[in-house]
Amino acid sequence: MTAIPSGDDFAKHATVLAVPAMHCAGCMSQIERGLGQIAGIDSARVNLSSRLVKVSHSADLDDRDLVLALANIGFEAQVRHSRLDAPVSAVKPLLAPLAVAGFAAMNVMLLSVSVWSGADGSTRGMFHWLSALIAVPAIAYAGQPFFRSAWKALSKRQTNMDVPISIGVIVATGLSLYETAMGGAHAWFDGALMLLTFLLAGRVLDAMMRDKARSGVDALLSQAASGATIIEQDGRVIWSPSGDLKNGMVMRVAAGERLAADGRIVSGNSQFDRSLLTGETTPIIAGKGDDVLAGTLNLGSPVDVIVTHAGEDTTLAEIARLMEASTQNRSRYVRIADRAARLYAPAVHTLSALTVLGWLIAGASLYDALVIGVAVLIITCPCALGLAVPVAQVVASGALMRAGIMVKDGSALERLAKIDRALLDKTGTLTMGKPVPDPDTIAEMDAREAGIALTLASSSSHPLSRALAGALTARGVKAVALQNVTERAGKGVFGEADGQQFALRRPETAEGTAVALETGRPSSRLVKFADRLRPDAVGALAQMDQLGIKTSILSGDNIPAVAQIARETGLSAQAGVSPAEKQEAIGRLREAGYNVLMVGDGLNDGPALAAADASIAPGSASDVGLHAADFVFMQESLVAIPQAIRASRATMRVVKQNFALAIGYNILAVPLAMAGLVTPLIAAIAMSASSLIVVGNSLRLVRAAK
Numbered sequence: 001m002t003a004i005p006s007g008d009d010f011a012k013h014a015t016v017l018a019v020p021a022m023h024c025a026g027c028m029s030q031i032e033r034g035l036g037q038i039a040g041i042d043s044a045r046v047n048l049s050s051r052l053v054k055v056s057h058s059a060d061l062d063d064r065d066l067v068l069a070l071a072n073i074g075f076e077a078q079v080r081h082s083r084l085d086a087p088v089s090a091v092k093p094l095l096a097p098l099a100v101a102g103f104a105a106m107n108v109m110l111l112s113v114s115v116w117s118g119a120d121g122s123t124r125g126m127f128h129w130l131s132a133l134i135a136v137p138a139i140a141y142a143g144q145p146f147f148r149s150a151w152k153a154l155s156k157r158q159t160n161m162d163v164p165i166s167i168g169v170i171v172a173t174g175l176s177l178y179e180t181a182m183g184g185a186h187a188w189f190d191g192a193l194m195l196l197t198f199l200l201a202g203r204v205l206d207a208m209m210r211d212k213a214r215s216g217v218d219a220l221l222s223q224a225a226s227g228a229t230i231i232e233q234d235g236r237v238i239w240s241p242s243g244d245l246k247n248g249m250v251m252r253v254a255a256g257e258r259l260a261a262d263g264r265i266v267s268g269n270s271q272f273d274r275s276l277l278t279g280e281t282t283p284i285i286a287g288k289g290d291d292v293l294a295g296t297l298n299l300g301s302p303v304d305v306i307v308t309h310a311g312e313d314t315t316l317a318e319i320a321r322l323m324e325a326s327t328q329n330r331s332r333y334v335r336i337a338d339r340a341a342r343l344y345a346p347a348v349h350t351l352s353a354l355t356v357l358g359w360l361i362a363g364a365s366l367y368d369a370l371v372i373g374v375a376v377l378i379i380t381c382p383c384a385l386g387l388a389v390p391v392a393q394v395v396a397s398g399a400l401m402r403a404g405i406m407v408k409d410g411s412a413l414e415r416l417a418k419i420d421r422a423l424l425d426k427t428g429t430l431t432m433g434k435p436v437p438d439p440d441t442i443a444e445m446d447a448r449e450a451g452i453a454l455t456l457a458s459s460s461s462h463p464l465s466r467a468l469a470g471a472l473t474a475r476g477v478k479a480v481a482l483q484n485v486t487e488r489a490g491k492g493v494f495g496e497a498d499g500q501q502f503a504l505r506r507p508e509t510a511e512g513t514a515v516a517l518e519t520g521r522p523s524s525r526l527v528k529f530a531d532r533l534r535p536d537a538v539g540a541l542a543q544m545d546q547l548g549i550k551t552s553i554l555s556g557d558n559i560p561a562v563a564q565i566a567r568e569t570g571l572s573a574q575a576g577v578s579p580a581e582k583q584e585a586i587g588r589l590r591e592a593g594y595n596v597l598m599v600g601d602g603l604n605d606g607p608a609l610a611a612a613d614a615s616i617a618p619g620s621a622s623d624v625g626l627h628a629a630d631f632v633f634m635q636e637s638l639v640a641i642p643q644a645i646r647a648s649r650a651t652m653r654v655v656k657q658n659f660a661l662a663i664g665y666n667i668l669a670v671p672l673a674m675a676g677l678v679t680p681l682i683a684a685i686a687m688s689a690s691s692l693i694v695v696g697n698s699l700r701l702v703r704a705a706k
Contacts (some may be wrong), residue, residue, distance in 0.1 A: 005020070011056050013056065013059055013061070014056050015054075015055050015056060015057065015063060015066055015079065015288070016053070016054050016058075016079070016080040017050055017052065017053045017055065017066060017070065017077040017078065017079055017080060018051060018065065018077065018078045018079075018080045019046075019051050019052070019053055019070065019075050019076070019077050019529050020051055020076070020090055020093070021075055021090075021148075021149065021177035022046065022051050022053075022075060027046075027075070028046040030073060030074070030158070031043050031044060031046055031053060031070065031073060032045070033047055034069075034070075034072075034073035034699055035053070035055060035066075035069060035070070035073070035416055035457045037620050038069050039063075040057055040058040040060050040061045041055060041057045041058075041061065041069075042056040042057060042058075043055070043056045044056075047101075048268040049248075051090065051468035052080060053070070053077070061287060063079045063288070064157065066079075066081065066146065066207065066243035072156070072209075073156065074149075074153055074156050074158070074460055075152070080468045086420040089207055090207040090392075091204060091207045091208050093145070094203055094204045094207060095204065097141060097143075097144065097145060097196075097200055098142070098197065098200040098201060098204055100141050100142045101136050101138060101139075101142035101193055101196040101197040101200055101230070101315070102197045102201075103138075103142075104134050104135060104138030104139075104142070104193050105190065105193035105196075105197045105478060106134050107134050108131045108134055108189050108193055108339055109190050109194075110187060111127045111130055111131045111134075112127075112131065112190045113593070114127055115127050115128070115187075115579070118328055118593050118597055120455070121174045123345055124185070125183055125611075126182070128176075128179070128180040128326055129180055131176075131180075131187060131189045131190070131299070132176070132177060132180050132477045134189075135176075135190075135192065135193055136173065136177070136189075138193060138229075139169060139189075139192055139193065140198065140404055142193075142196045142197075142200065143166065143169055143170075143196055145203070145664055146162040146165050146166050146169070146196075146199070146328075147162075147166050147170075147198070150162040150165070150167075151166075159349070161347070164348040164349055164352070164377055164380075165195070165199060167352075167377060167538045168192075168195065168374055168378050169192045169195060169196060169440050170193045170345035171373075171374045171645070172188045172191060172195075172378065172680050173188075173189065173192050173373050173379070173453065175188065175367075175370065175371060175374060175680070176188045176189050176192070186192060186679060186680075188374075188679075188680040188684060190563075190684065191378060191680050191683065191684025191685070191687075192684070194678075194684050194687075194688050195378060195684060198687075198691050202390055202637060203393060204390070205390035205511065206395050208544065210622070213516055216511075222691045223669045225242060225257070225258040225259060225294070225295075226241065226242055226260070227239055227240055227241040227242050227244075227245075227260055228242065228245060228253070228259070228260040229250040229251060229252045229253075229254070230245075230250065230251060230252075230259065230329050231250045231251075231304060232248050232251055232382060235650075237252070238621055240593075241681070242260040242261065242311070242419070243311060244401065245260060245261045245307055245310035246307065246310060246522065247307050247308060247309070247310060248306065248307065249307045250266065250305065250306050250307070251263060251304070251305045251306075251307060252302060252304055252305075253298045253302065253303050253304075253305055254298065254302050254689055255270070255298055255299065255300055255301060255302060256298065256299075257293075257297075257298055258295060258296065258297050258298075259293065259294050259295065259298070259305065260294060260310075260311040261294050261307045261308075261309060261311075261314055261463045262291070262292070262293050262307070262308050262309035262313070262314045262315055263291070263292060263305035263306050263308050263309075264289065264291050264292070264305065264306050264308055265287060265288050265289065265290050265291075265292060265303050265304070265305055266288060266304050266305065266306050267288060267303065267304045267495065268287070268288070268299045268301055268302060268303035268304060269286065269287030269288065269301070269303065270285075270286065270287075270298050270299065270300035270302075270303050270350045271284065271285055271286075271298075271299040271300040272285075272286055272292060272296045272297065272298055272299065272300075273280050273296060273297040273299050275662030276294065277314055279684055291308070291359055292305060293314070293315045293316070294309075294314040294315065294316045294317075295314075295315075295316040297573065301423065307594050308346045316524075322474075323591055326354065328375035329639045332415060334703040336572050348376075348377060348380050350427075351376055351380065351578050351670070351674070352373045352374075352376045352377050352380075352607050353373070355369075355370045355372055355376045355673075355674045356372070356373035357371050357373055358375075358674075359676065364676075366582035368676075371679065371680060372673070372676045374680045374683075375673045375678045375679060375680045375682070376670070376673045376674055376683075376685040378680055378683040378684050378687055379669045379670060379672075379673040379678060379683035379687055380666065380670055380673075384658070384661065384662035384665060384687075384690040384691050384693070384694045388415075388655055388658035388659050388661075388662055388694055389658075390635070391658075391694065391695050391698040392410070392412055392413075392651050392654045392658060392698040392701060393407075394649070395698045395699055395701040395702060395704075396413055396647055396648070396651040396654075396701045396704050397413075398702070399545040399647060399702055399703065399704045399705040400631075400643075400644060400647055400704070400705045402636040402705065403640075403643060403647075403705035404633060404635040404640065405631055405632070405633045405634070405640050405643065405644050405647075406631065406632040406633075406634065407630070408627070408629060408630050408631060408632065412614050412615075412630030412631065412647070412648075413596070413632070413647075413648045413651045413652070414631070414646055414651075414652055414655070415614040416597065416613075416614040416631070416644060416648035417648040417649045417651065417652040418595040418613065419549055419595050419596070419597040419613065419614055419645060420548060420550070421549065421550050421551075421589055421594035421595065421596050421597070422544060422549050422551040422552075422554075422596070422597040422599065423549070423551075423552060423554040423582075423585070423586065423589075423596065423597070423598050423599070423608070423612070424551055424552070424553055424554070424571075424597075424600075425553075425554065425555055425556075425598075425599060425600035425601060426531075426557050426561070426562055427531060427554035427555065427557055427561075427571075427601075428601035428618065428620060428621065429534075429599050429600055429601050429617075429618060430533060430534060430537055430553065430565055430569065430638070431531035431532060431534065431565060432531060432532050432533075432534060432620075432636070433531065433601065433620060434467065434531065435464055435467045435530070435531055436467060436471070436529060436530055436531070436532055437467060437468050437471045437527050437528070437529055438527065438528045438529070439529065440473070440492060441525070441527050442471055442472065442475065442527075444525075445525070447477070447478075448480065448519070449517070449519050449525070450472055450475070450477040451477060451478055451479055451480035451517050452480055452482070452495075452502050452517075453468060453504060453517050453519075453527075454468075454469055454472040454473065454477050454478070454479045454480075454650060455473060455479040455480055455481075455495065456482070456485065456494075456495055456503070456504035456517075457469035457484065457493070458479065458488060458492040459493050459495075460487050460493045460504075464515055464529055465493065465504065468504075468515065468527065478638065480497070480501075481497065482495035482496065482502060483496055483497060484496050490503050491505055491506060492505025492506055492515070492516075493505070500520045501520070502518060502520065503516075503517075503524075504516075504517055504518075505518065507524075507526060510697050511698070514527060514528045514529060515527050515529075530564070531561070531565075532568070533565065533568055534636055534637060534638045535636050535637045535638070536637045536638055536639045537569060537638045538569060538570075539570075539639065540627040540637070540638035540639045540640075540641055540642055541569060541571065541638070542572075542649070543639070543642035544641065544642050544645070544648065547642060547645055549597070549645070550569055550604075552571050552572045552573060552574070553565065553566055553569075553571050553572070553573035553574065553575055554573075554574050554582055554585060554598075555573065555574070555575055555576075555577060555603050556575075556576065556578065556582075556606075557575060557576070557580075558575060559575045559576065561575075562574075562575035563575070578604075578606050579604045579605070579606070579608065580596075580607070582600075582604070582605065582607065582608035582613045583607045583608050585597060585608075586611045586612050589612065590613070595613045595614075596612045596613050596614075597612060597613065597614050597615065597616065597641075597645075598611070598614075598616075599615070599616045599641060600615070600617060600621070600625060600629075601617050601618050601620065601621030601625045604627045605617075605625055605628070606625065609625065609629050609630075610628050614630050614648075615628065615629045615630050615631070616629055616630065616632070616640075616641055616644065617629035617632050617633075618632070618633055619632055619633060619634040619635075620634075628694065631644050643705060644705075646699075646704075647704040650701060650704045651701055651704060654697060654698055654700060654701055657697055658698065660688065661697065662694060665686070665690040665693075668692075669683075669686050674700070
């Protein structure tokens with residue numbers, strides 16, 4: 001009797017496998033269902049965007065068993081040892097077949113034109129043989145993605161969308177060779193090649209969009225340091241990769257270095273840039289006993305940090321998991337379309353088989369019945385349906401790109417078109433994300449005071465110091481000579497001249513962001529900083545209101561800073577919100593029936609950007625924000641947001657028209673093919689024409705972003 005592993009046994013053994021050939025919901029259900037039937041496997045969860053399968057299994061199964069199990073289901077797999085391994089792309093393997101099919105189709109079509117123009121006898125036979133010489137090897141090569149998939153499915157007594165495609169192409173090629181050998185009038189090499197070209201083009205476009213959807217998590221993981229300097233108990237200093245870090249180790253983090261693990265400072269104090277994690281642009285001061293997180297940047301002095309969470313337990317890894325899970329949830333929109341497509345294969349098989357059988361019963365020869373059956377297979381090819389969405393997305397994406405808006409995930413156009421609720425981060429999104437000193441305060445300074453401020457500010461790399469130095473320099477202020485200028489972490493910049501002390505320091509109390517300038521006068525001068533709204537922010541928000549979208553602010557910044565922007569924009573706001581709370585807020589709105597747009601820029605916005613129905617980030621956002629968002633606008637103006645929404649809605653109108661055209665084509669063409677009124681060549685032309693009509697309709701989106 002085989003012992004049944006406990007839940008704990010499964011939890012301790014999880015393997016991640018990359019499955020490059022997985023491309024639709026049919027593949028997903030086939031893998032999850034197939035692995036679920038194997039003894040020792042508790043669960044198998046597929047992520048279609050990353051083409052990964054996470055398998056929870058007992059200790060009795062190793063990597064080789066799992067790879068073999070997937071091979072038996074019909075999919076080649078590779079074990080993914082680390083989250084940092086290069087992602088698997090399905091685009092590259094399809095490019096060469098697409099190029100071969102397209103090039104061969106163009107050449108065979110040129111030969112076919114001669115036959116259509118009236119070539120007869122030996123001339124027609126020569127053109128048919130030339131076509132065969134070009135088409136047969138091209139079909140054998142370019143059709144491999146479909147043939148291999150179909151063969152694997154059939155060998156497991158299953159079927160998928162590639163089976164009728166393969167049957168149609170192979171039978172059409174076989175009948176064409178027969179016709180060529182017998183000196184017949186018709187050959188359909190051109191139809192078979194055109195079929196492969198359109199199908200491969202649609203599959204490449206789909207794979208490109210899925211790769212872009214995955215890039216956000218990869219960018220986030222790339223933020224982690226590759227390792228850390230470890231101080232051992234005997235005093236030795238060694239370098240340790242981040243994967244080998246353990247709780248209790250002591251890391252020495254130099255100035256300018258990112259942390260490789262979460263930990264607590266045991267000696268030293270410094271400033272840390274946590275903007276990638278929290279969105280807060282102002283560095284924080286941390287000293288002995290304070291917690292610091294992986295991915296943050298040490299801006300000041302070296303510190304020793306004892307590791308409390310390493311590897312997959314860090315906050316950075318948790319945010320990556322949230323983003324990946326959200327990406328997977330979002331792909332459910334795609335699953336609906338894929339599930340509908342799964343009905344295609346059995347429906348077409350049945351239709352074609354009934355056609356052949358019906359004509360045989362009616363007295364037709366086997367050859368004639370097969371020709372009509374192939375025509376049904378070709379004419380029902382879902383090329384127009386397959387192109388209806390991706391071509392419209394690509395054209396609209398190009399239009400938006402020319403307008404300075406990059407589309408990261410084509411399916412997001414569909415989701416953005418339905419948006420009726422928007423949440424905007426403050427710093428770097430509604431505002432420019434750059435603190436600016438109060439111009440009135442700067443104007444009140446005399447030349448000596450401004451010179452002292454410039455000398456002190458230019459001696460620090462703190463963002464407030466850089467902003468103050470920039471503003472003073474722009475006014476033509478000249479620095480004065482100071483001695484012993486030093487920067488003290490968490491306190492400010494200090495200097496002296498003629499025995500007098502000067503300082504640009506952190507104020508004892510201040511509302512909002514400010515620095516205190518001490519120039520030897522009885523009282524220090526408080527220099528307040530403010531973040532400017534983006535250009536056209538109020539106008540852009542008014543346009544969103546006209547589009548029927550309710551908008552509010554959701555920010556991790558402090559209450560006074562957020563309240564100021566809320567007053568200027570007239571929006572309701574929520575301040576001091578953590579990444580998880582942002583994600584929860586989006587979840588509540590979605591449960592209430594809203595379609596939510598998240599606009600943010602920082603790493604702290606990553607989970608929210610991924611969890612929302614659609615997301616937009618400014619071009620000045622962090623790398624993670626840029627990759628997590630569905631759209632990135634490169635211009636400073638917020639008008640890009642309503643512009644993208646209008647383009648998305650136009651795209652969906654065209655997509656619906658494309659579906660209507662494709663369905664109308666099938667309703668008209670299929671009965672004609674079944675009636676024997678359409679040859680395989682006419683079927684291929686009709687199929688191609690329907691695809692071209694869909695493409696032509698989609699090209700109307702060239703001006704979608706105007």
